[in-house]
Amino acid sequence: MFLIKARNLKKNYGVREIVKGINFSITQGEVLAVIGPNGSGKSTTLEMLVGLRKKDGGEVNYWIQNYKEQIGMQLQSVPFFPGLTALENIRLFAAFYKIYLHKQIAEELLQKCGLLESSNTEATRLSGGQQKRLAIATAMVHNPKLIFLDEPTAALDPLSRQEIHQLILRLYEEGKTVVLTSHDMDEVKKLATRILMISNGEIIAEGSPEQLCNENQVHNLDELYLKLISRKAMVSC
Numbered sequence: 212m213f214l215i216k217a218r219n220l221k222k223n224y225g226v227r228e229i230v231k232g233i234n235f236s237i238t239q240g241e242v243l244a245v246i247g248p249n250g251s252g253k254s255t256t257l258e259m260l261v262g263l264r265k266k267d268g269g270e271v272n273y274w275i276q277n278y279k280e281q282i283g284m285q286l287q288s289v290p291f292f293p294g295l296t297a298l299e300n301i302r303l304f305a306a307f308y309k310i311y312l313h314k315q316i317a318e319e320l321l322q323k324c325g326l327l328e329s330s331n332t333e334a335t336r337l338s339g340g341q342q343k344r345l346a347i348a349t350a351m352v353h354n355p356k357l358i359f360l361d362e363p364t365a366a367l368d369p370l371s372r373q374e375i376h377q378l379i380l381r382l383y384e385e386g387k388t389v390v391l392t393s394h395d396m397d398e399v400k401k402l403a404t405r406i407l408m409i410s411n412g413e414i415i416a417e418g419s420p421e422q423l424c425n426e427n428q429v430h431n432l433d434e435l436y437l438k439l440i441s442r443k444a445m446v447s448c
């Protein structure tokens with residue numbers, strides 16, 4: 212079952228075409244990895260889907276009732292409220308959804324994200340990895356069906372990365388739909404049920420990791436990535 216369908220989605224910044232009329236859908240229960248080079252338009256695309264950026268063309272259809280309440284997003288950088296603890300921050304984020312998050316529920320959410328011991332630490336003083344986990348927790352305060360994670364493990368140490376992988380796998384097992392961006396092909400292999408590859412504002416590949424590797428006669432996702440990106444670069448020349 213589709214949750215979101217984007218048709219001919221476009222975004223320009225000035226005269227630059229950043230997203231060039233792309234078509235894709237998000238299906239319930241999948242972990243969709245959106246991959247592609249820096250600056251290819253991945254974050255812009257996701258931010259248009261959640262309504263954080265205005266699209267310049269095309270349409271997005273949502274198959275979720277009250278979709279704004281059913282979508283959560285972890286942005287690459289999250290402005291936590293200075294002076295407030297991790298616990299206070301997530302309770303405040305919940306209040307933005309008009310939800311009173313009982314302390315015990317808030318602590319359960321922090322525990323799920325591996326942050327219970329830091330719940331009384333000021334959010335802006337948490338380590339990079341802890342802030343990333345808190346950002347994911349804030350995306351989940353309203354128990355959304357669909358969670359967008361924009362580079363959830365970028366710049367994290369291997370243990371923190373593994374903890375976030377486990378969290379994402381748990382969300383998948385709970386039946387949540389997760390859309391993530393990543394530059395780490397091992398991570399994509401471990402987590403993604405489907406891949407959407409974007410280059411220069413266009414979708415250049417879409418399918419399960421196995422299907423894409425088989426179709427392109429490569430052994431792994433690193434090879435796939437290099438093959439498709441260099442092919443696209445040659446075509447653009």
Ligand SMILES: Nc1ncnc2c1ncn2[C@@H]1O[C@H](COP(=O)(O)OP(=O)(O)OP(=O)(O)O)[C@@H](O)[C@H]1O
Nearest residue numbers: 224225229247248249250251252253254255256392
């Ligand atoms: N507000 C903005 N004004 C002008 N240009 C922008 C703006 N936001 C993004 N861009 C440009 O749009 C392009 C796509 O950016 P975007 O963040 O979507 O890429 P990305 O694929 O997510 O990259 P990365 O993997 O590095 O996060 C980049 O060239 C970026 O500089």
